[in-house]
Every structure is written in structure tokens, then in C-alpha cells.
Amino acid sequence: MSGRPGASRRPGDSVEHAAWPLDRAMDLQATLGRLRGGSAPTRWLRADRALWVGSRRSGPATLGLRIVDDSVLAVAVGDGAAEALDNVPTLIGLDDHHRQLFEVHPPALARLARRRTGFRMGATGDLSGALFPAVLGQRVTAGEAHGSWTALCRDLGEGAPNDPSLNVLLGEAELPTLLVPPQPRVLARLTAHELHRYGVDRSRGDLLVGLARRAATIDALVTLPPADVRRRLMTLPGVGPWTASIATRVALGDPDAVLIGDLHLPSTVAWALAREERADDDRMLELLAPYAGNRARVQQLIKSTRIRAPRRASRYKPLPIASM
Structure with a gap:
């Protein structure tokens, strides 16, 4: 579905409205949560309402979304409001569906796919x-990566556009103060010493800055098929399969961008699909082979539940890089 049915544009105004019909349930928190990890200053999520902040070609925008009856209502504020509304169907996966998995084996996966249709x-x-956040997640825990990106957003991001219409739409008297994520040109100027204060080591920091300097070239790849984008990204030094798959999952909604190199995911997938307590990437790929074309979707569905392989070892405790 494309376009903005129900949109009302007021000339010279930076506040725009739109609405789309829903043919089934939608969970905004589950759908949008996977697109930006733990960077709390840039989004506010609930199952039936959300705030999402970002930059478009025409400028920054704050997007408010709310599920009401059988529709999703949207208000966008800021110079990039029109572009933000145009992107809503893609952002929330309005036409995305798990029906490809409704009759698969094991039956437990099919039941999960049918039950989790609110996640897109x-x-x-x-x-x-x-x-950028994917690079920060290399070789560290999710908590460390989210902490670094959140701190960068707070220190280097810009204040998000705001308007009372967002409060009206979301039914909230007070909303959190949100931030636009740092622009590539800002990240491109960071030094290794500055990034160290955010818990980012030299290797990840150099890669982050290098990618920020090539952001325009990287962004031009979005017109290519996801598999081609992954291959192009992996030609960049420091970008491996894990980082490339995270990027195409988030930016392109790539349903087959299978994650390899994750510490716990292989065992989680093996436990969910075969009741095997331990697995490596090779075994995970064997188990996911029947779902080719939807391997990322299967991984994400499993990850969205509380399914976890039994853990025997003590949990990893990260060392604070910034204090070294």
C-alpha cells in the first residue's frame, strides 16, 4: 500500500495528518522496537501508540502514530513531515505478513507466526x-551498544520537532522530550578520544567515522535488492555478515537477512526449532534452510518470544571501555 489516504495538507504548515485502514492487528512497539534498538531518546513506543523521530531529505520530523479501531492514525511535525508520512506504510510494514509460515514445520513455529501477526x-x-548503531554492536553486548548510541544521541542529536497535535493524537498530556539522531556529518567529525568517552573502542570508532563520511554513497544503495546491498556493504573493511544483515533488516525490511555471529541466537533458534540446547552458526543455518527467503523473519519471530535455550555458564559481564 502506498500514498496517504486521508491526508490533509495545509500550505505553509509543517503539521500533516494521515490515516490508513488495518486489515488485522498491529503492535507498534514490537514492530518499531526492532528498528532502533535501545536508543530511547529518539522514540517512545507503546503497543497502540508511538512517537518516532528521524531525518528525511527535506528535514527532521517527529511522527506520531496511534491505532484506533481498525485504522492507524498519523501526525507528522517538522520540515520533513510530508516525507515522514509518505514513509509510514513502509516503516510499520503495513502490508507485511507472516502467512508464508502459517503451515510450516514444526507446528509450534506455524502457531507462533499465526499468533504474532501484530508484529511486522x-x-x-x-x-x-x-x-551506525549496528557498528556499535560489534563484539559487545546489546546493553553496551545501546548505551553508547543513546549517549551519542543525547549529546550530538538535535531537539525533535514538536506540536500540541501530537499530544492530542496520542491522548497524552505530557510526552517525553525526544531527539533527532546525530547527522552523519556530525559523526564524521568525531575523534577516537571523543568516542572512547562513549565506550567505543578504536576499531569500532574508526569504522563508525569512516561510514559516516561515506553516508551519501551508502544511502544510494537502497534502490538495490537487499541481497545485493548486503554484498556491497560487506566489501567495506570492517563490515561483516552480522553488521550487513542488521542494516538491511532495519533499512530494507529484508526478511532473509539471517544473523550469524550472534552469541546466543544459534542456541535460541535450535532450542525453538529442534529442542537442541546448544548450536553454532552452521547448525542454525541448517535448521533455517527450509525457510529460505524468510530466515530473518523466523529468527525475529523466535526472538520476539520468551523462548530461550537453557544457559549453563555465568553471564558475561562487560568491561567499561570508557573508564579504561
Whole structure:
């Protein structure tokens, strides 16, 4: 579905409205949560309402979304409001569906796919913006990566556009103060010493800055098929399969961008699909082979539940890089 049915444009105004019909349930928190990890200053999520902040070609925008009856209502504020509304169907995966998995084996996976139709694989369309947090997630825990990106957003981001119409739409007297994520040109100027204060080591920091300097070239890849984008990204030094798959999942909604190199995911997938307590990437890929074309969707569905393989070892405790 494309376009903005129900949109009302007021000349010279930076506040725009739109609405789309829903043919089944939607969970905004589950759908949008996977697109931006733990960067709380740039989004506010509930199952039936959300705030999403980002930059478009025409400028920054704050997007408010709310599920009401059988529709999703939207208000966008800021110079990029019109573009933000145009991207809503893609962002929330309005036409995305798990029906390809409704009759698969094991039956437990099919039941999960039928039960989790409120979760969609949406896409931001922002490839460089997906790469930056992914790079920070290399070789560290999710908590460390989210903490670094959140701190960068707070210190280097810009105040998000705001308007009372957002409060009206969301039915909230007070909303959190949100931020536009740092622009590539800002990240491109960071030094290794500055990034160290955010818990980012030299290797990840150099890669982050290098990608920020090439953001325009990277963003031009979004017109290519996801598999081609992954291959192009992996030609960049420091970008491996894990980072490239995260980026295409988030930016392109790539349903087959299978994640390899994750510490716990292989065992989680093996436990869910075969009741095997331990697995490596090779075994996970064997188990996911029957779902080719939807391997990322299967991984994401499993990850969205509380399914976890039994853990025997003590949990990893990260060392604070910034204090070294």
C-alpha cells in the first residue's frame, strides 16, 4: 500500500495528518522496537501508540502514530513531515505478513507466526542510519551498544520537532522530550578520544567515522535488492555478515537477512526449532534452510518470544571501555 489516504495538507504548515485502514492487528512497539534498538531518546513506543523521530531529505520530523479501531492514525511535525508520512506504510510494514509460515514445520513455529501477526517487518529506508548503531554492536553486548548510541544521541542529536497535535493524537498530556539522531556529518567529525568517552573502542570508532563520511554513497544503495546491498556493504573493511544483515533488516525490511555471529541466537533458534540446547552458526543455518527467503523473519519471530535455550555458564559481564 502506498500514498496517504486521508491526508490533509495545509500550505505553509509543517503539521500533516494521515490515516490508513488495518486489515488485522498491529503492535507498534514490537514492530518499531526492532528498528532502533535501545536508543530511547529518539522514540517512545507503546503497543497502540508511538512517537518516532528521524531525518528525511527535506528535514527532521517527529511522527506520531496511534491505532484506533481498525485504522492507524498519523501526525507528522517538522520540515520533513510530508516525507515522514509518505514513509509510514513502509516503516510499520503495513502490508507485511507472516502467512508464508502459517503451515510450516514444526507446528509450534506455524502457531507462533499465526499468533504474532501484530508484529511486522517494517523498514526505515535509512541505510546509513541503520549501520551506525549496528557498528556499535560489534563484539559487545546489546546493553553496551545501546548505551553508547543513546549517549551519542543525547549529546550530538538535535531537539525533535514538536506540536500540541501530537499530544492530542496520542491522548497524552505530557510526552517525553525526544531527539533527532546525530547527522552523519556530525559523526564524521568525531575523534577516537571523543568516542572512547562513549565506550567505543578504536576499531569500532574508526569504522563508525569512516561510514559516516561515506553516508551519501551508502544511502544510494537502497534502490538495490537487499541481497545485493548486503554484498556491497560487506566489501567495506570492517563490515561483516552480522553488521550487513542488521542494516538491511532495519533499512530494507529484508526478511532473509539471517544473523550469524550472534552469541546466543544459534542456541535460541535450535532450542525453538529442534529442542537442541546448544548450536553454532552452521547448525542454525541448517535448521533455517527450509525457510529460505524468510530466515530473518523466523529468527525475529523466535526472538520476539520468551523462548530461550537453557544457559549453563555465568553471564558475561562487560568491561567499561570508557573508564579504561
